[in-house]
Amino acid sequence: MSDDAPDAAATAAPVTMVPSHVRLTYTVTAGRHLSSYLRALADRRIVGGRCPVCTKVYLPARGACPTCGVPADQPVEVADRGTVTTFCVIRIPFEAAPFPPPYVAVAILLDGADMPIFHLVRGIAPEEARMGMRVQARWVADDQLGPTLASIRWFELSGEPDAAYETYANHL
Ligand SMILES: [Zn+2]
Numbered sequence: 001m002s003d004d005a006p007d008a009a010a011t012a013a014p015v016t017m018v019p020s021h022v023r024l025t026y027t028v029t030a031g032r033h034l035s036s037y038l039r040a041l042a043d044r045r046i047v048g049g050r051c052p053v054c055t056k057v058y059l060p061a062r063g064a065c066p067t068c069g070v071p072a073d074q075p076v077e078v079a080d081r082g083t084v085t086t087f088c089v090i091r092i093p094f095e096a097a098p099f100p101p102p103y104v105a106v107a108i109l110l111d112g113a114d115m116p117i118f119h120l121v122r123g124i125a126p127e128e129a130r131m132g133m134r135v136q137a138r139w140v141a142d143d144q145l146g147p148t149l150a151s152i153r154w155f156e157l158s159g160e161p162d163a164a165y166e167t168y169a170n171h172l
Contacts, residue, residue, distance in 0.1 A: 038147035078112035080137035
C-alpha cells in the first residue's frame with residue numbers, strides 16, 4: 001500500500017451493531033426460603049417471612065433482613081389480594097410475551113406483606129391502570145398448580161375502592 005492510497009479500514013463506516021442470537025440455559029437452585037415460598041404457591045397459598053426485629057414481611061422469606069441482618073424467615077401467610085403500588089403498560093410485542101400487547105404489569109403489595117410482588121393485571125383497559133387499584137389473584141385450576149408464581153394466572157380488580165396513597169406510600 002502506497003502512502004497515497006486511502007486505508008480501507010479507516011474510511012469504511014464503523015461497525016456499530018452485529019445481530020446475534022443468544023441462548024442461555026441455566027438452573028436456579030431455589031434454596032430453603034425461596035423453596036418454601038414456591039411450594040406454598042403449589043398449595044394455593046402465599047407465604048412470606050417476617051423479620052423478628054423490624055417485623056417486616058418479605059416475599060419470599062429471606063436468609064437475612066437487609067435492615068436488621070437477622071433471618072426474616074418466621075412464616076407468614078399473606079392474602080392473595082392487595083394494592084397496586086405501581087404499574088407499566090407493555091405496548092411492544094416480544095417473543096415471550098404472555099399476551100398480545102397492550103397489557104399491564106404491576107407491583108402489588110399483598111395484604112399482610114411489606115414487599116410488593118410483580119405480576120400482571122387483566123380485565124382492565126391499559127388506560128384504566130393506576131396506583132392504588134385493589135386486585136385479587138386469579139389462580140390456575142387445581143391440576144395446573146405448581147411451585148411457581150405462574151400458579152397465579154393474573155390479578156383482576158377486586159371490586160374494592162382504590163386504596164389511599166398513604167396506605168402504601170412506604171412500600172414503593
Ligand atoms: Zn428487619
